Amino acid sequence: MITQVANPILEIHDLTVSYDQSPVLWNVDLSLPPGQLIGVLGPNGAGKSTLIKSVMGLVPPTSGHILIFGKELNSVRSKISYVPQRESVDWNFPASVLDVVLMGTYGKLGLFKRPGKKEKELSMECLEKVGMQAFFNRQISELSGGQQQRVFIARALAQEADLYLMDEPFAGVDMATETAIFQLLKEMTQEGKTIVVVHHDIHSAMNYFDWLIMLNLHLVASGPKNEVATEELLRKTYGGKLNLLSKVSELIRQTDFNPLKS
Amino acid sequence: MMSFDPNAFLIISTASLIAISCGLLGVFMMLRKMSMTGDAISHAVLPGIVIGFFISGSQRGLEVIIGAGILGILATLMIDWFRKKAKVQLDASIGITFTLLFAIGIILINVLAYKVDLDQECVLYGEIAYLPIDLWITGSGMNLGPRITWLAVLNLILVLGFIVSLFKELSLTSFDEGFSLVIGLPAGAINLALMSMVSYTTVSSFEAVGAILVVALLVVPPATAFLWTKKLIPLIKITAGLGVIISIIGYYFAYWLDSSIAGMMVSVSGVIFLASAILKSKKPNFKFGTKIADKPFSI
Numbered sequence: 001m002i003t004q005v006a007n008p009i010l011e012i013h014d015l016t017v018s019y020d021q022s023p024v025l026w027n028v029d030l031s032l033p034p035g036q037l038i039g040v041l042g043p044n045g046a047g048k049s050t051l052i053k054s055v056m057g058l059v060p061p062t063s064g065h066i067l068i069f070g071k072e073l074n075s076v077r078s079k080i081s082y083v084p085q086r087e088s089v090d091w092n093f094p095a096s097v098l099d100v101v102l103m104g105t106y107g108k109l110g111l112f113k114r115p116g117k118k119e120k121e122l123s124m125e126c127l128e129k130v131g132m133q134a135f136f137n138r139q140i141s142e143l144s145g146g147q148q149q150r151v152f153i154a155r156a157l158a159q160e161a162d163l164y165l166m167d168e169p170f171a172g173v174d175m176a177t178e179t180a181i182f183q184l185l186k187e188m189t190q191e192g193k194t195i196v197v198v199h200h201d202i203h204s205a206m207n208y209f210d211w212l213i214m215l216n217l218h219l220v221a222s223g224p225k226n227e228v229a230t231e232e233l234l235r236k237t238y239g240g241k242l243n244l245l246s247k248v249s250e251l252i253r254q255t256d257f258n259p260l261k262s
Numbered sequence: 263m264m265s266f267d268p269n270a271f272l273i274i275s276t277a278s279l280i281a282i283s284c285g286l287l288g289v290f291m292m293l294r295k296m297s298m299t300g301d302a303i304s305h306a307v308l309p310g311i312v313i314g315f316f317i318s319g320s321q322r323g324l325e326v327i328i329g330a331g332i333l334g335i336l337a338t339l340m341i342d343w344f345r346k347k348a349k350v351q352l353d354a355s356i357g358i359t360f361t362l363l364f365a366i367g368i369i370l371i372n373v374l375a376y377k378v379d380l381d382q383e384c385v386l387y388g389e390i391a392y393l394p395i396d397l398w399i400t401g402s403g404m405n406l407g408p409r410i411t412w413l414a415v416l417n418l419i420l421v422l423g424f425i426v427s428l429f430k431e432l433s434l435t436s437f438d439e440g441f442s443l444v445i446g447l448p449a450g451a452i453n454l455a456l457m458s459m460v461s462y463t464t465v466s467s468f469e470a471v472g473a474i475l476v477v478a479l480l481v482v483p484p485a486t487a488f489l490w491t492k493k494l495i496p497l498i499k500i501t502a503g504l505g506v507i508i509s510i511i512g513y514y515f516a517y518w519l520d521s522s523i524a525g526m527m528v529s530v531s532g533v534i535f536l537a538s539a540i541l542k543s544k545k546p547n548f549k550f551g552t553k554i555a556d557k558p559f560s561i
Contacts, residue, residue, distance in 0.1 A: 095494060
């Protein structure tokens with residue numbers, strides 16, 4: 001159940017990614033419409049983060065190619081924003097909350113230039129949007145997990161991009177904050193921004209997203225929520241994961257089966 | 263009361279300059295969790311020094327610094343390659359790289375010994391006490407003062423210029439390399455530039471403090487300062503201040519015991535680190551109870 005769109009903001013063609021010899025994403029082919037809040041769902045190890053990372057050029061694809069706004073990544077970097085997983089950095093780093101949010105403006109500043117008053121004001125606005133303005137002078141080592149996550153979201157907002165890719169931005173964030181941030185993201189999509197969020201919780205996903213991508217090593221579904229949020233597709237995404245894996249390895253053993261071609 | 267001794271002043275100020283240069287770079291090495299890469303670089307530059315020395319015929323030549331710089335970058339690339347491509351752990355790949363390059367350096371010294379007036383002792387230990395008699399005399403015979411002090415001044419100016427102009431990039435790539443790649447900052451190039459500065463600083467300092475003790479100046483003052491502050495700018499300032507303090511105390515202790523000045527500087531910095539670590543581990547937590555509650559918010 002894969003819906004392709006005309007004039008996509010992001011298109012992924014035949015993407016296969018593998019770490020060492022084992023593939024983590026198989027033959028993903030999808031296109032995404034602009035101005036939508038898009039959720040990426042799937043069990044652990046389904047390749048959700050890998051999908052985001054390969055769009056951002058952080059993971060080299062084994063095959064396939066990706067177009068953003070119809071162009072290669074390098075020419076549109078300033079229009080894309082990225083929220084990595086919180087665990088990807090060491091929060092003991094000597095920086096204040098404002099310092100980290102300011103990093104979001106570095107891409108537009110370019111080499112050698114220092115952030116000035118304009119960048120600081122923008123960063124404070126972004127902190128306000130995630131409810132962290134009172135903490136701007138706090139050292140990041142003194143934040144809780146949920147607060148760190150909000151700082152990362154604020155940094156992404158400071159990038160002032162058109163496409164946002166967020167890797168589990170709600171891990172460790174309390175319900176009230178999650179709702180508030182989802183509302184904020186919703187407002188951003190109304191302004192024409194596109195937001196792709198890797199998400200864990202199926203229930204809240206059903207409430208908030210307009211479009212869903214369901215992954216489990218291969219692409220199970222990509223389409224408007226109303227069409228793809230069926231029990232059958234969810235079961236295909238989440239259920240019988242072990243079953244699926246054993247079936248695949250059996251197939252490979254039995255025949256000269258090449259999953260990359262099918 | 264000790265009278266003003268111009269030699270003491272020269273040695274202390276040169277040692278301070280070197281300690282500050284090393285400390286400033288050391289802060290970023292520590293934040294990148296690459297302090298031991300600094301160690302590796304300081305040893306791995308040996309073959310570069312020998313080859314540069316062999317080509318230029320003097321240890322003052324630009325070739326020496328270029329040779330060392332190339333070897334420093336080579337060491338960084340080798341460590342990276344072993345880790346990423348050959349899947350060797352970081353500590354093991356550091357160990358393999360710098361011992362290999364250092365060993366090549368020793369063999370080169372032995373092979374070229376009859377042509378090169380350079381011995382391991384000089385490279386490994388240095389001697390800052392000879393500084394006042396090693397003068398920079400121009401072609402016309404003008405005496406411009408101690409050569410090593412000039413080298414240290416130049417080194418500090420370049421290190422300062424490097425850090426000031428790339429401060430934003432250095433801190434971002436140290437904190438979140440992935441994000442810096444995403445926004446299009448050349449993280450790899452900035453990393454190599456930092457490693458080149460470390461190589462150059464090592465070479466510029468080795469005559470004074472030697473390749474082994476220069477590592478301590480890269481690692482210990484930043485680590486000590488990090489015990490006292492969690493902010494980047496104060497961290498850099500305390501590191502620089504510590505560089506001056508260990509130079510002063512180190513000099514007078516060495517004078518008093520008639521021992522190696524560089525050795526005493528490093529011992530002093532070690533003692534300061536130890537004292538800081540003990541003090542910090544016993545410090546009561548005054549902040550407890552004043553934490554701002556993490557309230558959810560609404561729009």
